[in-house]
Structures are given as structure tokens and as C-alpha cells.
Amino acid sequence: MSVRGFTAGVAAAALLFGATTANAAVEIQWWHAMGGELGKKLEKIANDFNAGQSEYKVLPVYKGTYPETLTAAIAAFRAKQQPHIVQVFEVGTGTMMAAKGAVYPIYQLMKDANEPFDPKAYLPAVTGYYSDTQGNMLSFPFNSSTPILYYNKDAYKKAGLDPEAPPKTWEEVAAHAKKLRDSGMACGFTTTWPSWINIENFSALHNIPIGTKENGLGGMDARLTIANDLTTRHVANLAEWQKTKVYDYGGRGNAALPKFISGECGILMESSGGRANVLANAKFEPGFGMLPVYQDVKGAPQNSIIGGASLWVLRGKPDADYKGVAKFFAYLSKPEVQAWWHQNTGYLPITTAAYELSEKEGYYAKNPGADVSIKQMRLNPPTANSKGLRFGNFVQIRDVIDEGIEAAVSGRTPAKEALEAAQSRGNQLLDSFQKQNM
Amino acid sequence: MTGKRVHFRGVLLPLALVAPQLAITLVFFFWPASQAILQSLRQEDAFGLGGRFVGMANFAALWNDPYYVESFLVTAVFSFGVAALSLVVALVLAVAVDRVARSATAYVTLIVWPYAVAPALAGVLWWFMLNPTTGIVAFVLRGLGIQWNHLLDGRQALLLVMLAAAWKQVSYNFIFFLAGLQSIPGSLIEAAAIDGAGPAKRFFSIVLPLLSPTVFFLIVVNIVYAFFDTFGIIHATTEGGPGQATTTLVYKVFRDGFIGLDLGSSAAQSVVLIVIVVALTVLQFRYVERRVHY
Numbered sequence: 001m002s003v004r005g006f007t008a009g010v011a012a013a014a015l016l017f018g019a020t021t022a023n024a025a026v027e028i029q030w031w032h033a034m035g036g037e038l039g040k041k042l043e044k045i046a047n048d049f050n051a052g053q054s055e056y057k058v059l060p061v062y063k064g065t066y067p068e069t070l071t072a073a074i075a076a077f078r079a080k081q082q083p084h085i086v087q088v089f090e091v092g093t094g095t096m097m098a099a100k101g102a103v104y105p106i107y108q109l110m111k112d113a114n115e116p117f118d119p120k121a122y123l124p125a126v127t128g129y130y131s132d133t134q135g136n137m138l139s140f141p142f143n144s145s146t147p148i149l150y151y152n153k154d155a156y157k158k159a160g161l162d163p164e165a166p167p168k169t170w171e172e173v174a175a176h177a178k179k180l181r182d183s184g185m186a187c188g189f190t191t192t193w194p195s196w197i198n199i200e201n202f203s204a205l206h207n208i209p210i211g212t213k214e215n216g217l218g219g220m221d222a223r224l225t226i227a228n229d230l231t232t233r234h235v236a237n238l239a240e241w242q243k244t245k246v247y248d249y250g251g252r253g254n255a256a257l258p259k260f261i262s263g264e265c266g267i268l269m270e271s272s273g274g275r276a277n278v279l280a281n282a283k284f285e286p287g288f289g290m291l292p293v294y295q296d297v298k299g300a301p302q303n304s305i306i307g308g309a310s311l312w313v314l315r316g317k318p319d320a321d322y323k324g325v326a327k328f329f330a331y332l333s334k335p336e337v338q339a340w341w342h343q344n345t346g347y348l349p350i351t352t353a354a355y356e357l358s359e360k361e362g363y364y365a366k367n368p369g370a371d372v373s374i375k376q377m378r379l380n381p382p383t384a385n386s387k388g389l390r391f392g393n394f395v396q397i398r399d400v401i402d403e404g405i406e407a408a409v410s411g412r413t414p415a416k417e418a419l420e421a422a423q424s425r426g427n428q429l430l431d432s433f434q435k436q437n438m
Numbered sequence: 439m440t441g442k443r444v445h446f447r448g449v450l451l452p453l454a455l456v457a458p459q460l461a462i463t464l465v466f467f468f469w470p471a472s473q474a475i476l477q478s479l480r481q482e483d484a485f486g487l488g489g490r491f492v493g494m495a496n497f498a499a500l501w502n503d504p505y506y507v508e509s510f511l512v513t514a515v516f517s518f519g520v521a522a523l524s525l526v527v528a529l530v531l532a533v534a535v536d537r538v539a540r541s542a543t544a545y546v547t548l549i550v551w552p553y554a555v556a557p558a559l560a561g562v563l564w565w566f567m568l569n570p571t572t573g574i575v576a577f578v579l580r581g582l583g584i585q586w587n588h589l590l591d592g593r594q595a596l597l598l599v600m601l602a603a604a605w606k607q608v609s610y611n612f613i614f615f616l617a618g619l620q621s622i623p624g625s626l627i628e629a630a631a632i633d634g635a636g637p638a639k640r641f642f643s644i645v646l647p648l649l650s651p652t653v654f655f656l657i658v659v660n661i662v663y664a665f666f667d668t669f670g671i672i673h674a675t676t677e678g679g680p681g682q683a684t685t686t687l688v689y690k691v692f693r694d695g696f697i698g699l700d701l702g703s704s705a706a707q708s709v710v711l712i713v714i715v716v717a718l719t720v721l722q723f724r725y726v727e728r729r730v731h732y
Contacts, residue, residue, distance in 0.1 A: 071696050078486045095699060099485040251589040252679065259571055396698040399679075406680040410590045425505075432499075432700065437483050 025050070025057035028324050029083035032060055033069040033309065034143075037276075041344055049331050056324030066092070066309065067395060073314065077102055082314040084325050087142060089309045090129060091394040094216065096312050097138060098392060098437040104313040104322065106329065107136040113326030121333070121351045125303060125377050129388030130310050133218060139310040140329050143347040145273035146304045146373050147197045149291055151176075154284040155266040159183035166289030170237070173267065173292050177246040180266035187248035188241070189267035190256045194249075195401035196307055197269050197291070198234065199226055204386035205293050206230055207302040215389040220434050222391060224426045226401065227419040230297065236415035239408045249409045252402050271307060272373035275346040288369030290376045302386045303379040308347060339363075348374055392433030397426040471712060477705035484699035496706035505682055506690070506707070513686040516600060517664035521657060523604040528611030533641070535612075536619045546616065553609035557670030564602040565675040588676065592683025595676045599684050602675070603668045610663075611656050618652040619645065658722045665714070687711060 034042045039062055046058040063069040066089035073086040088096055096103055110117035119127050119137045130139045153163040159179045167173040177188025191197045203210045208230055213222035241247035248265060250256025260268035261281050269291060270278075278286050293300035313325055331337060338354030341347065343363050349355040355374055358364065364371040380386075391397055404422030407413040413421070478496055482489025500506045535545050552560065567575040568586060576586040588595040622645060630640045646653075669688050672678060678685035678693055685693065687707065695704025 067697050071699070074484050074699065095484055099483060099487060101487045102485040249587075249590050252677070255589070262571060264571055393698060393700070396694075396700075399693075399697075403679065403681045406590060410592075410680070429698075432703075436481055436700070436702075437488075 025054055026321055026324050028056055028058045028085065028321060028328065030058055030060045030085040030087075030311075031063045031069055031073055031083040032087040033063060033066045033089070034087070035062060035064075038143075038345055041341065045332070045337065045341065048337075049328055052331070053327070056327060058324075058328055070095070077314060077316070080316065082316060084317055084321055085311050085313055085328075087309045088139070088312050090307050090388075091398055093130065093139070093310070094390045094392040094394050094433070097132070097390065098220070098433075102315060103138065104315050105132075105136060105138045106140050106313065107138070109313055109322060109326055110329065113323045115326040115330045117330070117333070121353060123348070123350055123352065123355075123374075123377060125382050125387065126306055126348070126350045128217070128382055129306055129390075139312045140332065141310045141350045142308075142332070143273070143341075143345065144306040144308040144310075144350050145271040145347050146306050146377055147191075147193065147201050147269055147291055148272050148275075148372050148376060149289040150260060150268040150270060150274075150278055151287045151289065152260070152263065152266045152282075152284050153287045155180055155183070155185060155263070156287075159185075159266070163285075163287065166287055167267070167292055168290070169295045170234070170292045171295055174237070174241060174246060177241070177267060178244075181244065181246055185264070185266050186245065187259060187265040188246040189269070190248050190250040190259050190265045191269040192250070192254040192256045192274070193271065193307070194252060194405045195398045198238065198405060199231055199401055200389065201291060201304045202234060203231065204305045205291055205302055206297050206300045207383055207385050209385045210389060211391060214384045214387065216391040217387060217389070220392060220437065223430055224391070224397070224423050226404075226426070227416065227423040230294070232416045232419055234294075235405060235408045235419060238405070239411060239415055242409045243411070247409075249406070252399075272348065273308065273346050275370070286369075288372045290372060301376075301379055303382055304376045305386060305388050306348065306377070343370075346370075348377065391426075391430060392437065393429040396429050400425045400429070474705045474708045474712070477701055478709045479702075480705075481702045484701070492702070496702045497710075499703065500706055500710070505685075508682050509685045509687055509690045512596065512682065512684065513665065516596065516603075516668075516684075516686055517661050519596075519600045520603045520607065520664040520668070521660035523600065524607040524611055524660060525653070525656060527604070528608045529615050531608070532612050532615035532619055533645075535616060546612075549612050550609045552606050555606060557603075557606065557667065558674035560606045561599065561602045561671035561674040564598060564605070568598055588680075590680055592681050595680055595683050599668070599672050599676060602671050603664060606671075607660060607663055611660065614652050614656055615649070618649045622648050654725075655722075658718060662715075662718060665711075687714075 030046065032042055043060050046060045050057050061083070063072045069086065070088055070092045073082060076082045107117070107119070119131070119135070122141060126141045126144050127137055130141055131137050149166055151166050156163040159182065161176055161179055167176050173189055180188045200210060208228060209215055210226050211222045211224045213219045216222035238247050242249060248259065250259045254270065254274065256268070257270060257274060257277065259265045260270070261278060263284060290301065291304060313322070333351065335351060335353035335357045338349055338351050339357040339361070342349035342354055343358060349358055400422050404418040407421070408415040408418040479491060479493060480489050481492045481495065531549055535542055535549070538545060567573050568588060570576050570587040570589060579586045586594060588598045626644055627640055630644055635643065665686070666688055668686070669692065672684055672686065672689050673692070676684040678689050688711065691704050691707045691711065694700045694707065
């Protein structure tokens, strides 16, 4: 074939290809941070949506960890190459909300596209996290979880504890953990996500704020109040327990999970999303319970708050594309889709209908402990202290709080001092965020 | 010297020959560097929707940031530790291999091997061996009565990343030391031996002074390595923690810029790093390069 003939062939092929794509579905880019098994489950949802209609085609793209996905989406937005939908973890909510010109709020998107959308169908503790002060939902809750308590029933038996009675208070946690230590275990209890569990959810469950302005939901001038008496008491206790390995610090993120699965620690506080992992890998019988509270604190337990991620829609795409995004979200809201996602991943059923459907299908009867998380979320109607939190630069602030806990637990700094340092450092970050977004 | 100089006729050919290199330098160095300088004078939100010129405010904020000062200290300890550790170990290994009569090639190959390991992998290898729960080295240390927990103990965490970084760099230093040792004339050492100098005396009076240009060169290279090429090791293992214990200057640029999305401060830190690199390069060319004999 001559060069000219070859070029002509390529051009013709390109034309043909272009023509077919123009007639075919509108592509909707969806950047997400779900690797491994969760990624496959997410892809199934997209594939099912694509198979159900031919107008739009949702293309999920795995972009790495949560921070990597957020950074990639922001860089892409600056280069005008942004995806339609991006999955952002809960601590990135403040950043996304401040970027008013970049995000297309969900309530507006659904209204513009005339798709049915009822925010009341979602659990209040979930919508609160992702709504503005007027109650308008800005992002689409996708995968939400809340921390719960896991314990090793076999170790409980060996230590002479009742394997059907998980600890309900911190006093009981300490007593059980001590017995576990006495029975020969290397560590009593540990927690993953130090700040999320020991400060953020701890405060919500005890109905105390971690910051002013309704934990930041009320405005960008909110400041942290994490160095209060109750958190100081708790972190000081952790430091005390660390000395005898009643508690053993296991690192940031979910790095402490193997300590429980390997049988080193008898009790673990971890995201409800870790349930599948524990069930698949633990060589003992695990039990589940709610997070503990301090006995003498009135009104506790209040309710826990969520973690996980939500889907944000980015602006700057053709109007027609957004109709497809709205259709996809309408599909995602269906009780059967939500229930399937909940039952197969361990994330919370984020609509009441999905919870009820799962119950009707007998899922909780067959899987004891699977509903602990949702019960804990729904213990009480959320208060200003337990609706959720929203602070700018919270990714860094969480690091700062983790550092504070590390400083106290390692015995380097007294708890009060460590928390005060974290608080003032965190407030500096809030201050600079406020300035950046003026 | 002039006798060696090659002359090209005209202007176009020489220009064409250096053009690719110039283009690469402009695109990959001057362009990003200028962007960093511009960004360092601005404060803007992550999405680049709004922003304003703030002059030197980002730099001023850095000097008032105790974490930034701390990361200077961490970087200093880290770089010095990595350079000292890898230089000493490499020198010992090179001297040993230099004395081996048989199968020296096998030793050389084995010692050079770690250089091919990616930094992140090197970090993870050490991370596994020293993992407080499952690591074999941590297990042995526990047997010796040493509680190893780099998740909580900042000094142990710093030691961990230093070990991983130094281990990788030993190979590189080793090659230079071995080449340096082999270029020392055997007659000098033999003469000293005949005069009655023992192995230690010969090493410190003859070998080390003759090796000093190599040592100087390697010190600069190792410090640059510890400063800039160890990001992967830290990112794959400690992520800068616990606390700020392993947050080096480069890691802080990444953390503030890509995790914290504070682009102004991150850019200002990059500019500070550019100044440090320039200073190190000047130091190398003015004082070290002159004394190295290739």
C-alpha cells in the first residue's frame, strides 16, 4: 500500500470511528478511589447502568487513594480536563464546598435535569454531612461508613469473659482489655483512624462539639475546640493504657487492622467498612458492638458520624452530559441498587428504603452484626454536635490531630498539652484556608 | 588546552546540536521553576478559581512555622546520617573487596545490586523487616529487650528511613570507592609496606588521602541524594510521621501541596529548595570539582 493510500485509509477509519462515537452513547467520566474488590463492585454498578439504557455510558476510572483522586481531579480541572463525577472523601468536603465555581450542586443538577430526587429519603446523619446550611444537598452520598467495635470471641472465652457481651463503656473496655492482657494477649485493644474514632466520633457520641459554628457546618470562620476536658481525659487514658499495652497504638489510617486480625489485640475499633475484611481473614470468631462511651457523661451515646466518600459533579462539561449524570444518580438512589451496594461492601445503606429492603430480604437475620453500624447512626436524631463536620484543610488537620494523639500516647507530651498544640496548629490551618478562599 | 578545542564553522550547526538539550532544559527546568516562583508569590484556592498576589507573605509564613524549622532539622539529621552511614559502609566494603583475590566480581555484583531497587521498594523491604507486629528484625530486637515501634517512636522511624535510604546508596558509593582504590598505584602501598607501615597505617596515611577527592565528591552527591531522591522511601513507609519525625523538606513540599492543597506555601518551599540546590551546586563546582581527579 502506498503511503498516500495508507493515510487515506487512516483518515477514513478515523471518520468512521468518529461517526460511530457521535451516534453512540454520551460518555460520562467517573473518577473514583475504590481499589480491589470494592472497585469491582463499583464497576458492576456502572455496567448495570450502562446495560439498562443506551443514551449514556458511565466510564469509571480508578485514580488511586482518596487524596490522590482529589488531587488528580483538581489538577484536571485546572487543565480543563476534568471528569464529570469525582469521588471525594468526607474530609475533602470543605475543600469542594468552597470551590463554588467548580462544582455543580446535586440538588440543582437534579432540578435542572428534571430527575426525581428526595433528600429526605436519605439518612439524616448522611445528608447533614453533605448539605449546606439551608439543607440543600451539594454532593451525592455514595459510600458511607461509621466506626464500630469488633472483638475476638475466642479470646474472650479464653480470658473468662462473656463472649456475647461486648463492652459498652470505656470503663468496660479497659477492664476487658486488662483481662485479655492477663490471659496472655500481647495487646488489649487498638483503634484504626486515630482522629476519626478517638476525637471526631468520640465527641459526636458524647454530644460535645469539636469546633465552633456547629462543627464548621455554619461557616468558614469556625475554629477547633478539641482540647476540651472530655477529650483530654480520653487521650490521657489512652496514654495511660498504652504503658501496659491495655491499649496499643497501631498507626494512622487503618494500619492497626492487622493487629486485630492476627490475634494480637482482642478488641478493635474500626470502620464498619472493615467488616468484610475481618470476616474474610480472621481465624477466630469475631463479634460486633457499638463504640463505647464514658459512663458518667449525660446524654451519651448520642449518635456516631459518618466517614467514607461522596460523589461531586464538576462544572465545565456540555449541558447535555449533565442530563446523563442526573440519570445515573437517579439510578444510584434506587433502593435495590443501594441495598446491593450495602450488602456487598459493608458500607451503610444510605437511604431508609435500602435499609428496610435489606431487612425485608432477611439480610440482618442472616448476618448478625451487620446492622450495628446503622443502629448506632440512628440512636438519636442528630444534634448540632453530631450532624457531621466541615472544616477546610481537614486532610491536614486530621494529620495534626493524629500527631497530637501520637505525641500523648508515646508519653512525650501530656495529653492536655498535645491536644492544645494540635488545636492551635489546626486553627492556623483553618485561618489560612479561610484566607485562600476569600 | 586550546589545542584540544574543536571549532564548528557557522552558527546554525552548533545551535542545532545543542537545541535538543536546550529545549529539554527550558521545558523541564526553567518553565516549571518559573511557575513555582510565580505561584510562591500568590495565595489561591485549590481549583485556581480566584487568587491574589501576596508578595513575600508565603515565605514569611514559612519562617514563622515551627514545623518548617523542624523539617529543616529533620532533613539535616537525615541527610547527614544517610551520607555518613552509606559512605562508611561503602568504604569498608570497597576496601574489603579490593583485598579479595578471587571471585571479586561476584562480590561486586552482589553489592551493586540494591542500586537497582526502586526507592519505594527499598523502603517497604525495611518496613516489613522492622514491622512492630510481624517484622523479623523487630522480633529479634524484642528478644534483645529493645521495644521497636516506629509507628509511635519518632527517632526509630527516622532511623528506619535512614537505614533504607543508606542501604540503597551504599552500592553507588561502593563503585566510586572501588574505582578510586584501584586507581591508587600499588607501588605506593608496597613502598610503605617495605618501610614497615601496617595495614591501618597504610590505609590512613596513603589510601585515604589519595581517596579524598572521591570522598568529597560523594559527600555532595549523597547529600543531594538524601535531600531529593528519598521521597519514595518516606512516602511508601512513614508518610512523614509519626508527628513530623520523618517529614523532610521535600516531603513537606509534597504534603502541603498535594495533600493539603496549599499551593502557595508549597511553591514557596520549592523555591527555598531551588536556592539550596543552587548553593550545593556552586559548592561542588567551586571547591570539590577542582580537586577531583578522574
